[in-house]
Amino acid sequence: xxxxxxxxxxxPGVGDCDIDAFLTKLxxxxxALTWVGLCLAALLWLVTPVxxxxxxxxxxxxxxxxxxxxxxxxxxxxxxxxxxxxFLLKMYASMCWGQHPSVRSHFNLAAYxxxxxxxRTT
Amino acid sequence: xxxxxxxxxxxxxxxxxxxxxYVVVGSGAGGAAAAVTLARGGAxxxxxxxxxxxxxHDYAHSTYGALRDMMDDWGAxxxxxxxxxxxxxxxxxxxxxxxxxxxxxxxxxxxxxxxQRNFGIGDGGGGQFAERLxxxxxxxxxxxxxxxxxxxxxxxxxxxxxxxxxxxxxxxxVIRRYAKGCIGSGQCLQGCTEMKxxxxxxxxxxxxxxRGGGILxxxxxxxxxxxxxxxxxxxxxxxHPQTRARGAAFTARARRGVFVAASATWSPVLLRxxxxxxxxxxxxxxxxxxxxxxxxxxxxxxxxxxxxxxxASTRFRKDGGLKLETLSIPMEMAISRLAxxxxxxxxxxxxxxxxxxxxxxxxxxxxxxxDVSFTGRPVVRYGLDVEDMRxxxxxxxxxxxxxxxxxxxxxxxxxxxxxxxxxxxxxDVIANAPLDPRSYVAILSHLxxxxxxxxxxxxxxxxAEGRVHGRTGLYIAxxxxxxxxxxxxxxxxxxxxxxxVATGALK
Numbered sequence: 001x002x003x004x005x006x007x008x009x010x011x012p013g014v015g016d017c018d019i020d021a022f023l024t025k026l027x028x029x030x031x032a033l034t035w036v037g038l039c040l041a042a043l044l045w046l047v048t049p050v051x052x053x054x055x056x057x058x059x060x061x062x063x064x065x066x067x068x069x070x071x072x073x074x075x076x077x078x079x080x081x082x083x084x085x086x087f088l089l090k091m092y093a094s095m096c097w098g099q100h101p102s103v104r105s106h107f108n109l110a111a112y113x114x115x116x117x118x119x120r121t122t
Numbered sequence: 123x124x125x126x127x128x129x130x131x132x133x134x135x136x137x138x139x140x141x142x143x144y145v146v147v148g149s150g151a152g153g154a155a156a157a158v159t160l161a162r163g164g165a166x167x168x169x170x171x172x173x174x175x176x177x178x179h180d181y182a183h184s185t186y187g188a189l190r191d192m193m194d195d196w197g198a199x200x201x202x203x204x205x206x207x208x209x210x211x212x213x214x215x216x217x218x219x220x221x222x223x224x225x226x227x228x229x230x231x232x233x234x235x236x237x238q239r240n241f242g243i244g245d246g247g248g249g250q251f252a253e254r255l256x257x258x259x260x261x262x263x264x265x266x267x268x269x270x271x272x273x274x275x276x277x278x279x280x281x282x283x284x285x286x287x288x289x290x291x292x293x294x295x296v297i298r299r300y301a302k303g304c305i306g307s308g309q310c311l312q313g314c315t316e317m318k319x320x321x322x323x324x325x326x327x328x329x330x331x332x333r334g335g336g337i338l339x340x341x342x343x344x345x346x347x348x349x350x351x352x353x354x355x356x357x358x359x360x361x362h363p364q365t366r367a368r369g370a371a372f373t374a375r376a377r378r379g380v381f382v383a384a385s386a387t388w389s390p391v392l393l394r395x396x397x398x399x400x401x402x403x404x405x406x407x408x409x410x411x412x413x414x415x416x417x418x419x420x421x422x423x424x425x426x427x428x429x430x431x432x433x434a435s436t437r438f439r440k441d442g443g444l445k446l447e448t449l450s451i452p453m454e455m456a457i458s459r460l461a462x463x464x465x466x467x468x469x470x471x472x473x474x475x476x477x478x479x480x481x482x483x484x485x486x487x488x489x490x491x492x493d494v495s496f497t498g499r500p501v502v503r504y505g506l507d508v509e510d511m512r513x514x515x516x517x518x519x520x521x522x523x524x525x526x527x528x529x530x531x532x533x534x535x536x537x538x539x540x541x542x543x544x545x546x547x548x549x550d551v552i553a554n555a556p557l558d559p560r561s562y563v564a565i566l567s568h569l570x571x572x573x574x575x576x577x578x579x580x581x582x583x584x585x586a587e588g589r590v591h592g593r594t595g596l597y598i599a600x601x602x603x604x605x606x607x608x609x610x611x612x613x614x615x616x617x618x619x620x621x622x623v624a625t626g627a628l629k
Contacts, residue, residue: 008468029190029364034198071463076538080560083538084206087563090467091458098454099184107453107474109426115187119174119363120339121130 001093003045003059003071004086010106014093017100026092038092041085045074052077126331128175131340131360132370138360140336141375142166144627145356146383147343147392150217152600153383154322154330155262155617159624160381161333168335168374169327170356172342172384173213174363176220176323181313185454188312191363192221195499199387201566203490203505205559207411209566211385215339216323218385219613223310223431223449224300224319226268227610228259229618232440241605242577243586251586258618266320267302275306277428279478282419283448284433286528292446292520294435300613308450310430341372344498346380346396346596353380353596376595379627381588383600383620386569387500390492390602393573393583398590402583403573407490408607410568411506412483414449414459415518416534417525418543422475425450439609443485444517446524451479459563460534461542470542477534480524482517483568485609486510492572504566511557514564519552536563568612573602588623599623 007013027035049055049062052073059070074086097103101111132138143165146157157167173194182188189196194213200206212218231247234255238244244251262268271280276296287294300320307316317324331337344358355376360369382389390404430450438444456479460470490504506514522533522544532543535552538561544551555561575598576582579591582605588597599620601612608615 004463004467006464006468008465009472011468011471013468026186031196031198031366034196037198068464072466075461075463075467080205086463087458090463091455094458095184095186095454098452098457099186104453108422108424109453112183115182115184115191116180117182117187117191117364118180119130119176119191120128120180122128 001089001096003067004090004093005097006068012100012102014097017097017103019096022096037085037088041089044082044085045071045089048074048082126334127336128331129336129338130175131362134368135370138338138370138372139375140168140338140372141377142168142335143376143378144168144381145170145374145376146381147356148217148383148385148600149215149322149327149337150212150383150385150600151219151322151613151616152620153217153381154326155620156381156383156599156624157330157335158326159621160628161330161335163625163628165378165628166334167330169330169337170341170343170358170374171215171337171339172361173215173339175215175337175339176313178313178315178317181315183309183312185312185452188221192313199500199502201490201502201504203503203559205505205562205564207564207566209387209502209569211387211569214323215327215337216321219321220313220323221311222613224321225431225434225611226263226298226300226614229255229608229615230610233608237605241575241582243575243605254622255615255618258621259614262614262617266300266325268298268300269302270296270298271301271304271306271429271432275304275429276432277306277308277425277450278423279425279450280428280432280448282417282423282478282528283480283524286524287433287435290524290527292435292524293437294433294446297431297434297447304429306428308426308428308430311451338372338374340369343384343392344395346382346392347373348593351592352594356380379595379597381597381599381624382573385600386572386602387492387502389598389600390572391494391498391500394494395498400583402581404492405489406571406574406605407492407502407504408570409486409490409504409566410445410483410607410609411486411514411564411566412481413518413536413562413564414479414481415521415525417478417480417528417530418473418532418534419476419478419530423478424475425478426453436610438520439485442513442516443487443609444513444520445483445610446517446521447481447483449479449481459536461536478525480521482521484510484514484517485607489571506559508557511559514562515552515555515557519549522549522552537561568607570601570604570607570612573598574605575603576605587626597623597627
């Protein structure tokens with residue numbers, strides 16, 4: 001996710017937007033299927049530099065520029081399921097990043113109040 | 123069950139047993155309209171809703187919160203077919219009326235002609251059946267305060283659409299919505315915390331309770347109970363909306379009848395799980411698949427300011443099956459639709475304030491099917507054929523043309539394999555875009571069918587009065603009974619049909 005949305009100019013990256021807390025909360029709250037899908041997508045990102053760059057190394061061992069080229073190639077790959085897997089990662093990265101107060105302020109949007117998560121119990 | 127009572131999640135323990143004249147499964151457009159009609163007719167009603175009851179002060183603000191708190195399965199229901207397209211549905215008291223844009227469109231006259239010609243339903247656009255539904259729609263418009271969005275709430279994206287429409291001649295209009303006094307907070311998709319949108323959790327469900335009814339929320343109906351061919355109630359379990367823990371069992375007994383209004387995906391599932399294995403159950407599932415085209419403007423648009431959907435055109439509905447609309451989605455969702463990743467994506471995001479998103483919804487001819495998964499959830503089998511894909515692509519072209527007519531510098535289509543953005547002189551690139559559904563990021567909104575009405579019991583589930591063929595006391599009263607998609611926003615049609623079915627049951 002951090003490779004998908006790195007810091008750029010005045011914009012923070014997703015890594016600057018409490019991503020760890022977001023993922024901890026997501027894991028606790030979301031469905032097993034969504035979480036498994038995200039883990040699989042992350043795994044695909046990890047093992048596919050050989051497909052996108054022809055480099056037989058896991059993505060974690062690539063340099064910053066190569067990782068950037070790798071993630072860009074993944075988002076436009078001809079392999080539909082791979083593209084969809086990265087789309088899932090991007091969707092949740094966007095949620096983490098886009099709801100962060102610093103990002104919303106950058107785009108002239110009011111900060112989100114806390115989602116109450118409440119419902120009628122009686 | 124006491125009058126005016128609400129029973130939310132109950133932990134495991136003794137079974138909750140309630141009884142009323144009618145049990146209505148589902149509290150969205152169809153279920154709520156049926157329930158209030160039955161209650162106004164003097165019957166006692168118990169509404170059984172799988173989702174929790176959230177009031178406006180409970181609504182989420184962020185997209186994450188909306189997925190978690192409002193959507194069925196975190197919005198993760200996707201079509202099984204050539205492409206994986208999300209199926210948008212809420213799971214909350216009020217159903218999808220809580221998270222839609224409250225768009226009110228009367229059932230077009232030609233739909234009644236088609237229903238008569240193709241399914242033996244009613245007597246055409248000039249007949250009594252149509253007249254009755256339109257009278258229900260008159261009543262709905264009064265009760266739910268239908269109004270055009272005022273200019274003060276439109277926002278720049280909708281203003282630009284009006285400008286483009288004037289230049290391109292799309293015969294568009296300001297949308298009429300169940301949201302009188304809308305202030306344009308742009309939060310339709312997360313639920314209107316301003317209480318302007320008249321979702322059914324704010325009106326028809328409370329009225330049903332005031333008239334002596336009750337509601338079980340967080341209560342997923344799993345099976346319809348029968349005594350011979352007669353439906354006598356439903357049974358299921360409570361599910362906690364946060365922990366998803368399975369709670370107590372419940373049984374809602376119906377003295378006079380059971381209404382199924384659980385949605386176009388869940389109603390056929392409930393019928394199948396209840397032993398109705400006729401091939402028509404789950405068949406003829408239809409939708410309005412749609413997608414958006416971003417326009418990039420020199421001026422800031424700030425599309426999240428102003429009403430979520432304020433402009434529409436149905437000019438291409440009859441010939442091309444297209445409805446064009448503005449749609450402002452939250453920033454988090456918009457960004458995930460921008461192509462690319464890494465530094466390239468971040469550069470594109472810089473333009474966010476200059477983006478207006480407008481969409482098309484296609485009256486697709488393709489029919490799909492709803493089956494039951496091994497976990498008991500709906501499996502939506504659906505994929506557009508080549509002819510529908512041509513019209514789908516044409517819809518994107520028309521939206522792009524509208525953007526340019528409004529002064530957009532470039533458009534962003536999100537079609538895989540095409541350049542990221544296109545200038546006005548590159549429209550032929552869209553016209554020649556691939557027809558593979560996997561090249562498009564689309565969603566299925568406006569779901570229809572699965573328990574369709576019809577005269578012929580061999581190919582339909584119920585008749586025009588919602589009565590399930592071969593059963594007594596069992597009615598369908600939601601979008602699943604509509605035999606075809608209608609090419610306009612369906613809430614008004616669903617509610618009118620549900621009121622018609624409920625009135626018939628009371629006779």
